[in-house]
Amino acid sequence: MAEITAPAYRVIPIIPALKPGAMEGKGPFVASEKINEAIGFPGQLVEDWHDKAIARFGELLQKYRSLRVYMDACVHCGACTDKCHYFIGSQDPKNMPVARQDLMRSVYRRYFTLPGKLFPKLVGARDLTREVLDEWYNYYNQCSECRRCSVFCPYGIDTAEVTMAAREILDSIGYGQKYSNEIIGKVHKIGNNLGLPGPALEDTLEGLEEDVKDATGIDVKFPIDVKGAEVLLITPSADFFAEPHIDSLIGYAKVFHATGTSWTLSSIASEAGNFGMFIGNYEQLRKIALRIREAALELGVKRIVVGECGHAWRVAYSFWNTLNGVGDGAGEVDKFAQMLQKQLDHRYKQPTHICEFTWDHIQQGNLRFNKSLNDKHVITFHDSCNVARGSRMGDLPGGQFEIPRNIIRSVANNFVEMREGTTHEQTFCCGGGGGLLTDDLIDIRVKGALPRMEALHQVQQEHGVNFMATICAICKAQFTKVLPIYGFDRKVVGGVHQLVSNAIILGDQ
Amino acid sequence: MANIEVGGKSYETDEEGYLINLTDWNTDVANYIAKTESIEMSDQHWEVINFLREYFDEYQIAPAVRVLTKAIGKKLGPDKGNSEYLYGLFPYGPGKQACKIAGLPKPTGCV
Numbered sequence: 001m002a003e004i005t006a007p008a009y010r011v012i013p014i015i016p017a018l019k020p021g022a023m024e025g026k027g028p029f030v031a032s033e034k035i036n037e038a039i040g041f042p043g044q045l046v047e048d049w050h051d052k053a054i055a056r057f058g059e060l061l062q063k064y065r066s067l068r069v070y071m072d073a074c075v076h077c078g079a080c081t082d083k084c085h086y087f088i089g090s091q092d093p094k095n096m097p098v099a100r101q102d103l104m105r106s107v108y109r110r111y112f113t114l115p116g117k118l119f120p121k122l123v124g125a126r127d128l129t130r131e132v133l134d135e136w137y138n139y140y141n142q143c144s145e146c147r148r149c150s151v152f153c154p155y156g157i158d159t160a161e162v163t164m165a166a167r168e169i170l171d172s173i174g175y176g177q178k179y180s181n182e183i184i185g186k187v188h189k190i191g192n193n194l195g196l197p198g199p200a201l202e203d204t205l206e207g208l209e210e211d212v213k214d215a216t217g218i219d220v221k222f223p224i225d226v227k228g229a230e231v232l233l234i235t236p237s238a239d240f241f242a243e244p245h246i247d248s249l250i251g252y253a254k255v256f257h258a259t260g261t262s263w264t265l266s267s268i269a270s271e272a273g274n275f276g277m278f279i280g281n282y283e284q285l286r287k288i289a290l291r292i293r294e295a296a297l298e299l300g301v302k303r304i305v306v307g308e309c310g311h312a313w314r315v316a317y318s319f320w321n322t323l324n325g326v327g328d329g330a331g332e333v334d335k336f337a338q339m340l341q342k343q344l345d346h347r348y349k350q351p352t353h354i355c356e357f358t359w360d361h362i363q364q365g366n367l368r369f370n371k372s373l374n375d376k377h378v379i380t381f382h383d384s385c386n387v388a389r390g391s392r393m394g395d396l397p398g399g400q401f402e403i404p405r406n407i408i409r410s411v412a413n414n415f416v417e418m419r420e421g422t423t424h425e426q427t428f429c430c431g432g433g434g435g436l437l438t439d440d441l442i443d444i445r446v447k448g449a450l451p452r453m454e455a456l457h458q459v460q461q462e463h464g465v466n467f468m469a470t471i472c473a474i475c476k477a478q479f480t481k482v483l484p485i486y487g488f489d490r491k492v493v494g495g496v497h498q499l500v501s502n503a504i505i506l507g508d509q
Numbered sequence: 510m511a512n513i514e515v516g517g518k519s520y521e522t523d524e525e526g527y528l529i530n531l532t533d534w535n536t537d538v539a540n541y542i543a544k545t546e547s548i549e550m551s552d553q554h555w556e557v558i559n560f561l562r563e564y565f566d567e568y569q570i571a572p573a574v575r576v577l578t579k580a581i582g583k584k585l586g587p588d589k590g591n592s593e594y595l596y597g598l599f600p601y602g603p604g605k606q607a608c609k610i611a612g613l614p615k616p617t618g619c620v
Contacts, residue, residue, distance in 0.1 A: 029524045178524075183617050193618030200568035207576055241573040242604070242620040243592055273619060309619075437619060439525060439605070473619035481602070 004446050006486045007089055009454050015082040022092040027138035028440045029178040038185040039284065042174030049173040050128055054111050056172040060165050061112060066158065067165050071108040073155045074098060080149040080159070085428045086142050089447030094139050097149035097159045103136055104166055133175070140166040141177055142444050144434035145278065146385035151425055163434070164280025171279055179438035180275045184284055191291070192237035192271035201270055204240050212250060218506045220257045222249075222265070227299050229264035231256065233354075234272045234292055234316070235307025236473035244494040245476050248308050251497025252354055254504050258368075259361050263305075266295035272312035273473070277319075278435035289315065289323040293340055296326070302345040305352045308495050310433070310472030314390035316351045326351050355471060356393050358500060359403045362410050368505040374412035377467040379499065380459050381405055381417070382452065382479075383427035384472035398424075404471055404496050411503040416463045422455040430470075432478025446482050453486040460488075469496045515541045527608075527615050534562075534612030543610050546601065554598055554610075556585065561611040571608050571616055 010016065033043030046052055061068045080097040082088065087095040094100060102124075109116030109125035116125035126132055145160035153159075170176060186195040196204075205222035212220045223229065233256075239249040256263045269291040276285030296304060304326050306316045321329030325337025327350050332338065344350050361367050381404060393399040401424045408415050422428055431448030459465040470476060470493065479493035511526070512519045515537050521529040526545060528534060539558060543550045550558075560580055564572040572580070574592060582590015595603035604616050 179617070186617060194570070194616060194620065195614075195618075196570055197568065200570045200572075203568065204573050204576055207573075207579060211575070211579070236619055238619040241616065241618075243574045245619075246573065246575050477619050 004442050004485060006453070006482075007447055007450050009450075009457060013451070013454060016088060016091045018093050019091040020093055023086075023090045023095060023138070023142060023444060024092075025138055026134070027141045027177075028436075028438060030137075031176040031178045031181040035178060035182045035185055036171075036174060036176055039181060039188065041171050041176055041181070044174045046173050049133070049175070052173050053128060053133070053169050056169045057107070057165075058112065060168065061108075064161070064165070066161055070101070070157045070162055071105050071112075074101060074105065074157055075155070077154060079152045079154060083149045083152050085146070085148070085431060085451050086144070086444060086448045089431070089450035090142075090444060094135075095142055100139055100143055101157070101159055101162050103132070103139055104162055107132065133170075136166050137170055137175055140170070141436065141441070144385070144429045144432070144436050144448070146429035146433055147389045148385065148426065148428065151389065160434070161280075164277070166280075167278070168280035171281060176279065177435060179440075180279050180435040184275050184279070184288070187271055187273075187275070187288055187291075191268050193273050193275070194237040194241055196237055196240060196270065198267040201240060201265075201267060205265070208246070208250060208253070212253070216506055218257070220250075220253050220506070222253050223263065224265040225267055225299070226262075226264035229262045229299060229301055231261055231263035231303045231305050232269075232296050232299060232301040233263055233265055233305050233307060234269060234312070234351075235265070235354075236273050236309040236312060237271045238473040238477060239307055240270070242473075242477060242480075244480070244491070244498055245308075245473055247498035247501055248495030249497075251495065251499075251501035251504070252307060254501055254506060255354075255358050255361065255367065255497070258504060258506055259366050264299060264301070266299060268298075269295035272306055272309040272316070274312060274315045275435060277311060277315055285315070285319070286323050289320060292320070292326065293324040293336060296340055297336065297343065300343065302343070303348050303352060304344070304350060305354055305357050307354050308471040308473065308497060310384035310386040310474060311390075313353055314386035317353075317391035320351060353393050353403075355403045355407055355496060358497070359394070359407055362407065369411045369500075369503040370505055371411060371413050371503055373503045374499055375414070377412060377499070378414040378416065378463055378465045379408055379412055379467045379469055380415070380456070380465045381408060381423070381496075382430070382468050382470040382475060382493075383423055384470055384475050385427060385429045385433060387471060388425055388427045401425075404469070407496055408469055408499060411499050416459055416465060418455040418459050422451065428452045428455070430472075430475040430478040431482065433474050437474050437478055442481070445478060446485055449478070449482045449486070453482070453488075456488070456492075457486070466492060467499075468493050469499060470494075471496050513538070513541060525609075525615065528612045531612055531614070538612065539610050542612075546606055546610065548599065548606070548610070550610075557581065557595065557598060557603070557607055558611045560584075561607055561613060565611070565613050571604065571611075571613050574604060577603065
């Protein structure tokens with residue numbers, strides 16, 4: 001693999017000089033026949049791809065009125081142009097959100113508007129040629145669906161939905177991306193994105209019980225498939241496998257222990273992530289979400305708590321109600337959703353984010369901390385895009401911003417914010433979201449991390465920040481990889497519950 | 510898909526150089542893949558590779574980083590039971606790079 005280097009920090013963070021064609025290419029690895037067919041997609045690019053793609057496009061325009069509005073509404077005002085981290089880092093004008101949308105909008109005009117059908121050249125309409133299709137594949141796999149640009153769009157055009165539609169059309173003709181589709185296959189077959197089978201999961205959890213016992217002298221349990229537990233924890237499988245993710249899993253377990261909560265994991269739903277959203281495929285999204293209902297019904301739990309996973313929380317908070325009946329909103333004829341509704345304890349939010357769970361107990365005085373145990377850290381918080389812009393927490397607007405920060409301030413003494421305009425609803429994506437967290441996209445991942453790295457560098461220089469907490473498995477994995485390329489230690493990134501784990505007082509300590 | 514040639518024999522790999530057929534693996538193939546990753550295999554590297562293969566035989570997946578560090582620590586002493594030691598041996602990340610050399614599938618997901 002060619003040596004990947006970080007782009008230089010901008011002296012003044014403004015619109016960079018354009019480098020047309022900088023990110024031209026073939027895009028990430030295309031999913032193989034085997035991978036595609038395992039999840040019900042055509043194995044490879046179908047012969048009549050042109051007609052099929054246009055037909056699917058037409059169906060999506062019917063199904064999602066929003067997509068048609070987004071295709072029609074843009075006035076090219078330019079407000080979004082410099083808001084995309086991939087554009088900032090790559091300087092490729094096709095990574096401007098408006099230009100990325102126009103790859104699809106030009107095709108929309110040609111086939112779905114009268115002026116475009118009659119006078120294509122006059123209205124910037126294009127035929128869907130193989131070149132255009134390849135351009136879609138390349139550039140729609142350089143969008144992390146983070147929706148930062150949408151915050152600045154005066155019409156509220158949701159670029160992520162455009163990207164999702166493009167990927168859905170591509171998948172429908174057998175031109176899907178290897179990374180996302182392979183993972184979706186694994187979640188169906190094995191129960192999680194990693195492909196971690198039950199016995200390996202059990203072995204890992206037993207090991208964690210030993211480790212925590214060695215470190216604290218306390219028997220903190222990591223239960224799995226326990227019928228009748230109160231809480232079912234749905235967490236990204238990376239929490240079982242990778243670093244620093246696993247330290248947050250230990251944090252959740254300690255919080256459950258300290259609050260006397262009976263909880264369990266599930267071997268059939270050992271994954272919070274739902275890559276069905278990344279590829280914009282409703283059937284996959286729903287099928288992946290239904291495993292959670294199955295597990296909840298089988299185990300008879302009263303609450304469903306979601307671990308530190310950004311897009312999972314968006315799916316859980318915003319879509320689970322109609323997808324699987326966790327949360328109010330499922331159809332009356334959806335028998336199993338209604339069954340689950342009856343089973344869950346509605347004194348609590350369904351679903352509950354692990355940060356809401358921990359913060360509630362902190363407020364009730366049920367948790368004690370020795371904050372000085374985090375004194376080696378000067379901490380900042382990276383808002384993850386799907387939590388920041390696709391969900392909420394708690395009872396007040398902006399709870400998704402305040403609750404994780406409140407937890408950090410409760411368990412540590414040194415907390416500083418990064419520069420305004422790079423946090424809260426204007427947070428920058430880590431550079432690896434939306435199905436881009438794969439080695440074959442490392443170049444764009446490194447480039448896309450630039451604005452976040454600039455903001456981190458600034459607080460490192462000014463305040464000595466040496467820990468960036470976050471609540472997303474993708475952010476954690478992406479930063480672990482790109483931090484060293486920007487000259488930081490990879491251990492600068494970690495979870496909020498990793499900090500909780502460091503400081504929590506268990507037993508009579 | 511691609512192929513690698515080792516000792517006059519051809520082995521199928523995926524786009525990223527991971528072996529397609531796990532049974533194709535042997536020490537020559539491992540040494541070859543290590544070279545493409547600019548890694549000079551030492552006894553320390555082999556300790557890790559052998560543990561990965563043993564674990565995979567039992568669980569059909571590579572061990573979690575923590576499981577690996579713990580096992581290495583038990584075997585080689587606590588000073589080596591940490592991820593720094595593993596990153597020292599496999600700079601691109603012990604998970605993926607060591608799996609590739611050990612002939613195991615690439616861990617996927619948010620890792």
